[in-house]
Ligand SMILES: [Zn+2]
């Protein structure tokens with residue numbers, strides 16, 4: 408009997424040290440941040456294989472972002488809006504009014520996008536520990552996170568503290584916990600642990 412005690416750990420608890428694929432050499436690099444997930448102000452990527460390094464900070468985020476331009480047409484007053492996804496840039500957005508065809512150039516307001524699946528929450532690089540079982544993907548930020556998932560999948564008894572509904576454990580994808588996937592999931596986790 409393996410007991411797993413859900414103490415309400417969150418994804419964010421594992422986001423201070425994130426294993427990613429190095430954008431230069433595709434080897435394993437690490438992103439370290441000064442706080443958990445959304446509270447982090449600074450993060451740094453460093454790759455011990457090729458020496459690549461990069462800095463991230465909240466005031467000037469480089470990572471998955473959404474840019475919005477919204478204003479009234481200066482000619483006819485119609486509301487115009489456009490959204491951009493990707494890395495922030497300083498170019499002006501080109502807005503064309505659908506009503507009167509007037510064209511305007513406006514600065515874009517960028518903000519960070521919510522967590523993108525299987526990517527680090529700062530730069531948005533693909534995670535190193537990504538597994539696949541029967542066409543479905545799961546991932547871990549680092550080896551402690553992977554162990555957490557393994558312990559949870561292995562457990563035959565799961566004890567959850569009350570009022571912890573949004574804990575990491577309660578939000579693990581269902582296919583991971585499906586009894587008939589258990590051996591395939593554990594095999595994949597074992598493979599990731601050796602990676
Ligand atoms: Zn590298």
Ligand SMILES: [Zn+2]
Nearest residue numbers: 480483504507
């Ligand atoms: Zn107009």
